[in-house]
Amino acid sequence: MDSSALSMKAASSSFFGNSANPRFSYISNPKPASPPIVRCIHSQNPHSNSWYPLNPISKTPVSCSAVTSPHPNTFGNDNLLATTTTTKAKLQLLIQEFQSITEPVDRVKRLLHYAELLPPFEDSMKSTDSRVPGCTAQVWLHVELDDDNKLRFLADSDSEITKGFCACLVWVLDGATPEEVLAVKTEDLGALSVVGLNGRRGSYSSSRANTWQNVLMSMQKRTKALVAEREGRPRGEPFPSLIVTADGIQAKGSYAEAQARFLLPDEAKIQELVSLLEEKKIGVVAHFYMDPEVQGVLTAAQKLWPHIHISDSLVMADSAVKMAKAGCKFITVLGVDFMSENVRAILDQAGFPEVGVYRMSNERIGCSLADAAASPAYMDYLAAAAPSISSPSLHVVYINTSLETKAYANEVVPTITCTSSNVVQTILQAFAEIPNLKVWYGPDT
Template sequence: MGCTAQVWLEATMDKDGRMRFSADSDSEITRGFCSCLVSVLDGATPEEVLAVKTDDLAALNVGLPGAQRSRVNTWHNVLVSMHKKTKALVAERQGKPPFEPFPSLVITADGIHAKGSYAEAQARYLFPDESKVEELVNVLREKKIGIVAHFYMDPEVQGILNAAKKHWPHIHISDSLVMADSAVNMAKDGCEFITVLGVDFMSENVRAILDQAGFQKVGVYRMSDERIGCSLADAASSPSYMSYLEAASRSPQSLHVVYINTSLETKAYAHELVPTITCTSSNVVQTILQAFSQVPELNVWYGPDSYMGANIRVVLEQMTKMTDEEIAEIHPAHDRDSIRSLLPRLHYYQDGTCIVHHLFGSEVVNRINEMYCDAFLTAHFEVPGEMFALAMEAKRRGMGVVGSTQNILDFIKQRVQEALDRNVNDHLQFVLGTESGMVTSIVAAVRSLLSSAKSGGANINVEIVFPVSSDSMTSTSNSSPGVSPIKMGDVILPVIPGVASGEGCSIHGGCASCPYMKMNSLNVGCEPILHMRHFQASKKLPEKLIFQICNPSSNGKSVPTS
């Protein structure tokens, strides 16, 4: 996978324990690349094979280094496949039990095949009862209700929503950045009510943006009387985060870049202390780079996701090794010197995690390295450093994506479309490095692509792999209705989150109210969101925010507008 041409690779181990490789391709150039690799590694020991890294190939300067879809990827991807086959043969020779494969869903133009009980649970709701769908559509049409839902909602809910969308267009499933914009469009089309399926801060964002767009009379509803919290939102309302903001407020020319996965109260309190703009996983790097370009002596304080903060720093440190021309393609106002100068002034909170993405740690990474290193790898920006590094390496050789849920969906669609355009039989395997609820939208998008090209004749299979870790089992509180641990021998296994839990939220919800949240008005909490919307539209931070950064004493007071 990942090569622009078709490549076939065979690996065996001879009686002396040395690796024997052969390869072929339907491309003369690619066959030549493979021949070079085989000439070097055929007859080598397993240790010698595994010692050759993809970075070693980049020094050969063949193809177009740095180009995501260039011939040089053949060197990288065939080498990674050699590594995978070598590890499997060594384990077989040593009599080691093979790794248990992760559960997965295989999508074809004709249907879906689930591998493993976890995948079966995900697939169960992809084809809902039509009577339930019809009942829902009738209510939505009668009451003029629009629905915005997050990619991470329960598969049962998403399955019905995807089916209902064919009959009622005012249903949208997306990442959190797009949900509020979709609600505005629904209001423009005559919807009198918007139902938000997600955690509480998503409802707050929708309410704030509808008000700003002039739709104060459109009702916004969420689907539970209980508060639906999230570990990141909890972290941002903790005393330690308040201390972090206090430190930011004492630093000159500071900007607080707060992840959108926080409550309106957090945004309001923070903006009273230090100028604040919200961000999402898809725009956080550009937001930070743009802020430094507009205020050169700026101090940026990012929070509350510690993994994302660390990953942002890694991305910027890697940029210092790029050419000025490559950096300018990412942001035209920066070069290596400017990136080096901003790094000491980039701060991130050290104690906030999404409990779902926290699970993509060393155990999951080790199994991916052993079994799926030659698959397409997707990772959310919130994953731990091990998974982030693995995905970034895959991205460099055209085999991965790191970003938001929408970035992940777009990457999968793009790779499937490329396979369809080649019109040859192919099996594409994607490791899903984010919450498993994403699979509903992925399946719908992939099936749509495969169905539209069904007459082309090529047999394309798309496999979505769920990296489920044993650490993904979390205990539930005694107040959780209908959920209880399972005893297996002397070990008590608590409930696995995923189907019933949302974007890093506990099954039972319950964000604690923070006593440190003191603010003049909740309207202040909307301002960081509006600042982000201005940035999304103009690619510049608003003058009002710049004024607040350069004049800290004016924050929250009447200032120039833009």
């Protein structure tokens, strides 16, 4: 056996050994007093530009000279095969490896090879509870916290490429402490461009990137649960809920706690807002989609200044008219641009052109649905509905579109607006009143 083969065999045995737990046989973590290992001193092979941190395949990418040394305590370029190195260093080694492979097909081959190195995952362990959510392929993950407070991971997938991803993550994190596992961030995996071009960050497939992230997040979530269980705490967060009682509100879960804080906003901020609204005679109409923190402040302020209303886009304009009748000289609109346009148009129609309407930003506040209805493709769609081509026709468009879109559409084909609350009634009524009607449907699905 030549020195290169000897070194590669030693590398394989140093990374994959027997665990005290028979279920986990993936990566050994030798004690400081372990026997000497073989150190691989690398020189570049002209036929390859990478090395294999997990396990070699038949073609060795480097020429090696085998020398023995005591088990290393540090990680360095002359000892790329150390197994006692930190999780962070292991991850960096993996990144260096894949970024050094220029051909995408070679990166995929490397990943497929690593998929072969994962130990068997028993079929009995493949359950709904062990599934990793969010992955295109099926992925299963099993995690245990051993007596030495080290995490042990097993993973499998019905996709060989995804299985290779799992092999890399298991190699990095198996045997790590909970603190080390939780310290890894999803953005740390961004440089692991395996399927993209030239190993450049940001060029890999988004679905592949999601695989790294979803598996890592599942590893971390289950790590937290195991640590909590060992410490006698609940394994996970309670379902987010706000429990309303006669004595107040009780929040369960961190998300619910954040929402609960918005129900009791700062009294000083509320009073400051109300004083300004009263002084300037300003009415406020806001959409339901506004941030809960904003809605919390507005709801509290409404008790002191009645000219504040939170609703859908159609009722916003009607509320603005009521505020104008009550003496408000200005209306501020907390919503996207077409909502401000709608408020302006309805106020003008109601005979209040002098009441000012204000948006909350000098910049454009767009809406993807409104933008889609203003596109050339949508205008071509309406052209096919012209009465000369298809009669009788009716174009039903969502109110969440610009006035320009509504006006142009009505010039092409009779148009009526609707909201999510009355769209079904509107269309059924149109079919009932107009025989052989053809509806050109504009709202989102």
